Amino acid sequence: MSKTRKRHSLLCRVEKLLIFLGILALAWLLIFAYLGFFKRDIKFVDTESNSSINLFGNNNKQEDAPKEATVPIGVMIENSVAARPFxxxxxxxxxxxxxxxxxxxxxxxxxxxxDSEMPKIGPIRSVRPYYIDWIAEYGGALAHVGGSDEALRKLAQMNRDEMVIDLDQFKFGNSFWRENIGRTALEHTMFSDGNALRSLVTVQAEPKKVTTTTPKSSRFRLRNKTAPGESAHEVNIQFGFPAYAVRYSYDAATNRYLRFQAGAPHIDQNNGEQIAPKVIIVQRVRAWPLADGKSRIGMQTVGSGNATVFMDGHAIAARWEKSAQTERTNFFDDAGNKIEISTYPAWIEVVPDYNSVEYFARLSS
Incomplete structure (x- = not known):
């Protein structure tokens, strides 16, 4: 064999070796990139230094937290007429x-x-931007099935900034499932539960270090400084069409507000019981139509406005304040005292200022 052929053969071998080493290096880079993206640290910063009890997580400030996702989970639940039976x-x-x-x-x-019971929940639907601001108050995760373009852009950014953990069914389909509900349209059939969603949160965010309380405290209680307010046994809220008219009727025996929709009891199909919160907060906000051709609206989440808190059969005139996107919404009575609620469940009715809300006391028989 000539020297030229020997040299050519040697070059071919070197070239093949370099190609092999290059492919091997690229494979390792892809593996490290994958682990670095999906197993990110998540830190929650609580600006409230005087939190005493934290409903949604550990109260103790600590340097090294257990590698468990201890964040609340918010779930977008549909309320169309077609979805209510499910x-x-x-x-x-x-x-x-x-x-x-x-x-x-x-x-x-x-x-x-x-740490609360989280049964099967649904039907799960898409998200809008303002719901993201509300779950961000708790430093939580958000389960949803897609969303408006604006909402998805916002959620992607807040997920990158570790303000909200994005649990989109389009990305994590194995944590959601569709149920066979007769001839019901497909969009009304998506469900999940606590086991699936909490496992997903743990995978998506392995908290290795918590700088402060995780997440922000959501303790409320009615302080003695706040007057009990006038009697209010019936609360009516109009969102637009009669099919979405809401009524709450106070039941003194249970100290709860029985919820009705379109004149019918609102039933949770998990237990067959009527939904009955202990506290209702009506938060009045500015809202405006969006030029998207889909009749969507924009809604105020930051700033201040009027509110009414219903508890123990009474109405408390109030104001709400929220200073920034991820800060808590606080409620204050007319004297400036912070209204805090320690009893649950609490339903927050966010009502545009152009919709009507009325309440009244029942006449004694």
Missing amino acids: QKGLSSAKIVYEAPTEAGISRFLAVFPS
């Missing part, structure tokens, strides 16, 4: 936000503490 899990949530999405149709954000 609604499950709302009565188990500690806090529920109700707000309109488009065309006067309301939707729920049900918030579950990290």
Whole structure:
């Protein structure tokens, strides 16, 4: 064999070796990139230095926390007329936000503490931007099935900034499932439960270091400084169409407010019981139509406005304040005292200022 052929053969071998080593290096880089992206540290910063009891997590400031996801989970629950016969899990949530999405149709954000019972819940639907601001108050995770373009952009950014953990069914389909509900349209059939969602949270965020209370305290209680307010046994809220009219009727025997929709009792299909929160907060906000051709609205979440707190059969005139996107919404009475609520469940009805709210006391027989 000539020297030229020997040299060519040697070069071919070297070239093949370099290609092999390059492929091997690329494979290792992809593995490290994968682990670095999906197993990120998550830190929660609580600006409240005087938190005493934390409903949604550990109260103790610590340098090294257990590698368990101890964050609340919010779930977007549908409230269309077609979905109501299949609604499950709302009565188990500690806090529920109700707000309109488009065309006067309301939707729920049900918030579950990290250590509370979380049964099957659904039907799960898409998210809008303002719901993200509310779950961000708790430093929580948000389970949903897609969302508006604006909401998805916002959620992606807040997920990167470790303000909210994004649990989108389109990304994590194995943690959700569709149920066979006769001839019901497909969009009304998505469900999940606490086991699936909490396992997903643990995978998506392995907290290795918690700088302060995790997450922000959500303790409320009615301070003695706050007057009990006038009697209020019936509360009526109009979101637009009669099918989405809400009524609460105070039951003194249980100290709860029985919830009705479109004149019918609102039933949780998990237990067959009527939903009956102990506290209702009506939060009045500015809202405006969006030019998206889909009848969606924008809604105020930061700033201040009027509110009414219903508890123990009484109404307390109040104001709400929220200083920033991830800060807590606080409520104050007319004297400036902070209204705190220690009893649950609490339902927060976020009502645009152009919709009507009325309440009254029953006449004694």
